[in-house]
Amino acid sequence: MIKDRPRIRLYYISMLPLVLAFIFFSGCNVTKTVPENDALFTGYNVTVKGEKDSSNRSADLETELSATVRPEPNASILGWRPKLGIYNAFYTEKEKGIKHWIMTKLGEPPVLLSEVDTGSISTVMSNRLHNRGYFNNTVSSSATIEKKKATIDWTARVGEPYRLRNIKYTWHDSLQVQEAIEQVEPESLLQPGDPYDLSVMTQERIRIAGDLKNKGYYFFSPELLIYSVDTTVGNRQADVLLRIKRAAPARALKPYSLDDIYIFANYSMGDSLSVRDTIDYKGYHYIPNENYVRARHLLRNVFLEHDSLYTRQEHLLTVKRLNSLSAYKFVNIDYEVDTLNNNELDAFIYLTPALKKSLRAEVKMVTKSNGFAGPGLSVSFRNRNAFKGSELLIVEFTGSTESQIGGRGTGEAPEGVEDVDNTDLTSYELGVQTTLAIPRIVSPFNIRNLRTEFSPQTRIGLGFNFLSRAGFYQLNSYNASYAYNWRPKEELTFDVTPINLQFVRLASTTDAFEAVLEDAPFLRRSFENQFIIGSIYQATYSTQMHTDRTSLLFDRLTLDLSGNLVSGVQSLIGAESPTDDDPRTIIGQPYSQYVLLDNDFRYYLNIGEESQLVARLVTGIGYSYGNSSTLPYVKQFAVGGPNSLRAFRARSVGPGAYDADETAFSFFDQTGDIRLESNLEYRFPIFGFFKGAVFVDAGNVWMLRQEFNDKGEPARPGGVFDSSTFLRQLAVGTGFGLRIDIEFFVIRLDVGIPVRIPYLPRGERFVLGDFDGSFSGENGMVLNIAIGYPF
CATH class of the missing domain: 3.10.20.310 (membrane protein fhac)
Structure with missing residues (x-):
């Protein structure tokens, strides 16, 4: 019975087009x-x-x-109304049953x-x-x-609209608000000659109220302003008079300063608001004590000050900064008129703690398009207030295995390596990563507190990973980092890692793997034990949070440097110049020296309420020099896979027109020093939480320099970048996808169809004409199953 299961699955898959055709033709009679x-x-x-x-x-x-x-x-798509088609196809007058459920839940009357x-x-x-x-x-x-x-x-x-002639702001001289109004009047949104527009007049009221809020007028609101419009002046003109309502309360017409500021640092609903257990710290009343978050760390995110004028701007800045602290899940600030001075406000900041410690386990199944799959387990521990400063400590343990369950890689097994069957373990991976995120800048230099809506962050990372490829090699990798992250404004984020340390070491290798390394010097150098000692600088600009805009942008620029500081110091102390056979070392191990620049640009065009056209261009170049003749393997570029060229296996394309043949057997991927990748995808709704997409992907990687084997022959012929031929070496794929988007996560199924394969002989690279609709063969479709959108 087990052997018949593929036939059963194929039967249902083959029936799917018939079901869709039934719905389509039923929907034709709308x-x-x-x-x-x-x-x-x-x-x-x-x-x-x-x-x-x-x-x-x-x-x-x-x-x-x-x-x-x-x-x-x-709703319609290219003239077809899918939800109405489902309703018509499954229409029934019965009020229960599967047809009624499909008609009412998936269809639309x-x-x-x-x-x-x-x-x-x-x-x-x-x-x-x-x-x-x-x-x-x-x-x-x-x-x-x-x-x-x-x-x-x-x-x-319509005819000619009425236009504004005179705009007057009439106030009573006796009111304290008079001077504040006069200061903001020059920035008025209402200008003589402009068409009468009620929405602009409403915005003007909001603007004035907002400016007053930032001048201490806590109780002032737009509703206290009223317009009088005279349209009888002739010639389609209108005179506008803006004034304060006569019934406006006195407290709304005077500014307030802040007196006492109370911070309830461990507040929960139902707590008594007693202030007996109070710590006075730098003019703040800190309640009840410092057993949860210390006052000196918390106050870096509080911008309300004693004896300062109340401003809405400082209020919102304080709320946003406190909300960014992992130690708290709710933040609320209330104000009350001081009992002794009715021109002052007392501020009450209520902070409700989040669950301090949590343990999370995640079991996952990883399936790859090259026939390897296996289970994975991730267990993470979180402490959201590790050292009483709202520090987020994450310790994550991961483990996974991969076995060959669906055929083998694109090439033959190297000589001396026995083919693995479906039950043998191909590889396993174990790792632990510890990250400490501190919501402030920790530096040996005195850096002033940044007045941004997003709390600056210091990240310290430490991790270890062990990878065992059965029949090939075992690899140990260690990492440590010290980084800063800050957002001067909502659209712009800087991420600076001044200290980025990695050490990769081959623990053991097999004779078969050594034979491959012997024939591929470039691969041997990539796998050599080596340090990566450098810095990473990253800047990200994004407008994706502005969902009301028609077009959105995303751009991330990354600069990765390694080995320069160490090399400079060693040169100053007189170390010998490095060579390929005798590089400079640290603690007996060589280190990498390179510069790498990468840019990921995306453009989103919203078409209607749910449809979207997305374009993406990714470019990157890495250059090794000095102490290195090649980039470390973990830093080299690759394309292909569910978030890249979806018609090709992950990391299986290139470099250039190089044909990997038998060296593509499962244990390493095709990489290069230069990357060029572009994607164009149209996303559209189908019905409910089902979304569709059609896409075109193109790209490849190339080497900067030719590499030779021990025989003096090019190690990867056709893989070097050439400005006159690189466009002809782009791999191209197209396809379609189905996405199940239920807001908090997305399940994505993309079917990629190869259009152009760069390593085939010229004249034979366009393979779309050989497409037969199957998932087998070199030119067959590729099914990508992933979580989330590709970009």
Whole structure:
């Protein structure tokens, strides 16, 4: 029975197109469930006609008015309405059963013409136009019905909008707020000659209230400002008068300074607010004691000061900085008028601790497109307040195994290496990584506290990893790092690792692996025991947090340096110049010397509410010199895999036009000194949490210098970068994907189809014509299963 399971799976896979075809053709009759004497509402159009309108706002007005149409027609993709198609295909009058569940949960009933109240929508549109200065406007609609499908056309006719003539801010001289208002008036959003616009007038009220909030007016709000508009002055003009309501409370019209500031550093709901156990520290009342987070560490994130003027800006900065501390899960700040001085406020900062310690275990199954798979286990311990300064300590233990379960790698096993069967262990990996994240800059130099919304961070890392490849080698790697991270503003992040130490050591090798290294000097040098001693500098610019924008950007630039400082010191003390056979050493081991520059650029274009076009360009170059003739293996570039070229195995492409043949047998990947990779992906909704995508990927890696074997022959012919041929050596793939996006995580299935294979002879590299729809063979499809979006 076990041997028949693949046939069963293939049967269901082969039936899938038939099921999809059934849904598609059932959905072709979109009016199947539309009642008699009604029609399916399929679309609408809004046109604004204003021949005498000099404001040139027709396009913006049409977009604004279109947003008022309710309900929206059934969702469509290239004219096909998938959710309506499912509803029609599984339509049943029964109120239970699988068909009813599919119809109601995955499908969508037809949106009918009778559900569209054109009169009410026209009234809303007219009101919107009135708010934009078109006090005399008309809105009409007409419906077109053909074969039980209806479209509606709205036409709005407008003239020249009313424009602002005089703008006056009338205040009472006796009010203390007068001077503050006069200071912000020059930055007014209302200017003479501008079209009357209610939304701009509302924004002006918010702007003034916000400025006053930052001048101590804690109780002031936009609702205390009121407009008077006179449209009878003639010539389509309006005079605007802005004033404070006469009923405004007195406390809203005067500024406040801060008196006592109480910090409840270990607060929980229901706690008594007694201040008996109070520590006075630098003018703050710290309650109850320092048994949780020490005051000197906490106060670096508090920007409210005794005797200072209350400002909304300092309030928000304090809230955001305290929220970034791992020791706390809730932050709240309240203010009360001081009981002795009614011109001052007392501030109460309530900090609710997060769960201090936690243990997390994760079991995962790793499947690779080259036929290797195996289980993995990750166990992590977290302490969110390790040393009473909100330090986050993470200790993570990982382990995984990989066995060959679906054929073997792309090449034949090297001579002397026995083929492994499906039950033999191919490799296993064990590791431990400790990271301490400190929410402040820890430095031998005195650095002032950064006034940013995001708490600066110092990271200290220490780890060890052991990898055993059965039949080939065992590898030990050690790492230690000291890094800083800070965000001067929301879109920009700097990550500086001044100390980055790694040591890689081959613990043991087999004769077969030594034979391969003997024939490939470049690979031997990559695997030599060596230190990586250097620094990493990274800058990231991203606007992805602004989800309301049409286009979004992401760019990450990385500079990785190693060996320069050590080499400079050794040169100063008179060390001999290094050679390939006799490099300089530290503690008897050579060290790497290189410079590496990498850039990852992405552009996101939002099309509609859920569709998105994403373009990505990744470039990188690494150059070894001085004490190294090649980049360390762990620093070399590679392409291919679920987040790269999805039509090719992970790290299996290149360099250049080089054909790896038998050296691609499972234990090392194709790498290079230069990387060029580009991706274009269109993402669109299908229904519910099912999303779709189509994509095109292209890229390759190349060497900077030719490498030779012991016979003096090129070790990887066709792998050196050549500006005149590199475009012809790009690997190209296309494909489609299905994503299950349930907000907090995404399961992704991408099917990659090879289009161009660079290592084939010229004239034979385009292989799309040989595509047969199978997952087998050199030109077959590749299934990528991953978590999260590729970029």
